[in-house]
Amino acid sequence: MSRPQTGHSWWKEDPRNVSGRAHALTAISALRPHGRFFVRAWFAVGRRFPALARKLRALSFIHAARWTIVEDLPGHGRLRAPLLLFESNFNGDWGQYIDAFAYVIPRRMAGVWWTSWGWPGARPAGPFKAYIRRNELVAEHYYAAYPEHTVTEILAALQLKEAFEAFQARTRGMTPAEFDAAWTEFLTEVQRWL
Amino acid sequence: MALNDRLGARLRTFCALLPIEDPGAVRAELARWERGAGSPFARVAPTHFARMVVIDELRRDVAAQPDNEVTAPYLMFSAFFDVEPDAYLEAVCDAMGDELYAVLRHCRGCPGDLRSRGATLRAWLARHNVPATQIFAAYPDASLQDVRDALAFREAFRRFAWDLESRRGAKAAFEAFAAGERA
Numbered sequence A: 001m002s003r004p005q006t007g008h009s010w011w012k013e014d015p016r017n018v019s020g021r022a023h024a025l026t027a028i029s030a031l032r033p034h035g036r037f038f039v040r041a042w043f044a045v046g047r048r049f050p051a052l053a054r055k056l057r058a059l060s061f062i063h064a065a066r067w068t069i070v071e072d073l074p075g076h077g078r079l080r081a082p083l084l085l086f087e088s089n090f091n092g093d094w095g096q097y098i099d100a101f102a103y104v105i106p107r108r109m110a111g112v113w114w115t116s117w118g119w120p121g122a123r124p125a126g127p128f129k130a131y132i133r134r135n136e137l138v139a140e141h142y143y144a145a146y147p148e149h150t151v152t153e154i155l156a157a158l159q160l161k162e163a164f165e166a167f168q169a170r171t172r173g174m175t176p177a178e179f180d181a182a183w184t185e186f187l188t189e190v191q192r193w194l
Numbered sequence B: 001m002a003l004n005d006r007l008g009a010r011l012r013t014f015c016a017l018l019p020i021e022d023p024g025a026v027r028a029e030l031a032r033w034e035r036g037a038g039s040p041f042a043r044v045a046p047t048h049f050a051r052m053v054v055i056d057e058l059r060r061d062v063a064a065q066p067d068n069e070v071t072a073p074y075l076m077f078s079a080f081f082d083v084e085p086d087a088y089l090e091a092v093c094d095a096m097g098d099e100l101y102a103v104l105r106h107c108r109g110c111p112g113d114l115r116s117r118g119a120t121l122r123a124w125l126a127r128h129n130v131p132a133t134q135i136f137a138a139y140p141d142a143s144l145q146d147v148r149d150a151l152a153f154r155e156a157f158r159r160f161a162w163d164l165e166s167r168r169g170a171k172a173a174f175e176a177f178a179a180g181e182r183a
Helices: A035-048 A050-059 A094-103 A106-113 A125-135 A151-170 A176-193 B002-007 B023-032 B085-104 B114-127 B144-182
Strands: A022-030 A062-073 A077-091 A139-144 B012-019 B047-055 B074-081 B134-137
Touching: A022 A094, A022 A125, A022 A139, A022 B047, A035 A050, A035 A062, A035 A077, A035 A106, A035 B134, A062 A151, A062 B012, A062 B047, A062 B074, A077 B047, A077 B074, A094 A106, A094 A125, A139 B023, A151 A176, A151 B144, A176 B144, B012 B085, B012 B114, B023 B047, B023 B085, B047 B144, B074 B085, B085 B114
Parallel strands: none
Antiparallel strands: A022 A077, A062 A077, A062 B134, A139 B047, B012 B074, B047 B074
């Protein structure tokens, strides 16, 4: 059975993967022998040293992502080549998303996918994009609860609200003149989140 | 899920892989679902993101790759949310009843409709869950309500701050103008 044809050029996003500014990426690759141990160890290192995720966080266009190693497929049983299932919810352009993976965090990407069959390496980005496209699946239905908002906007909103609550608490009891000075300072502080 | 549990983060995930008997029928049912604000998932309050994907085959990238010999197509039902998975599945079954059953009845072993077999169907979904190995979240501690509240607050605050600043600016401009007139 062949994969459904989307009728789109390989660099264009299938509209079913898009909701407003949110995009879904779903990709499945098969792991080489012992690949699951390496991938699990890589993630364990990432959990022990959260600084490793800092660059990923700094990219600020991935809402949430999930990696799943499937060794036992429900309704089938043990797989000869375990699967690595990757799901991402991001904002922005698909090509830029893969470029960022390839050029900003290539080692982190390699750490996850180098044990997958057919992995061409993160750089250059062309073969990497072709590899993702080959292994990508189209969502028949995709839902995002806040489709018009980017990760940057959401982070800014959450930080602004937190800063505002702190400001409100520390200015309680100030005189109008003291408050005016504090307000000006506060606006300068939160300007980047407006 | 263990990662987020350990960090005390609120984001949870669920992903079920369900063998399909009739992928065409699953696609046809999913094509009927409204998208955006009309999506059935919009009625499931804790949902941040959700997707339904039909996996027709597990392709081999290179000839040396072992064949998993999986003959059935699969439906992937995956969601990111901020309550416990059991509570989420209950909310899904309650809010998406008929639409969800219309899709799931084409999957192998679907125990029945949600109204009469709700608990059994939830257990069946849970049995097909594949637990996450790793989760990344840009704002892992924020619930859906937190995100919505913060976005609404940001809009309101921007309007308030700009309005206040424009009036301040007007006064300052007026005073500068008045001072210039007096000189």
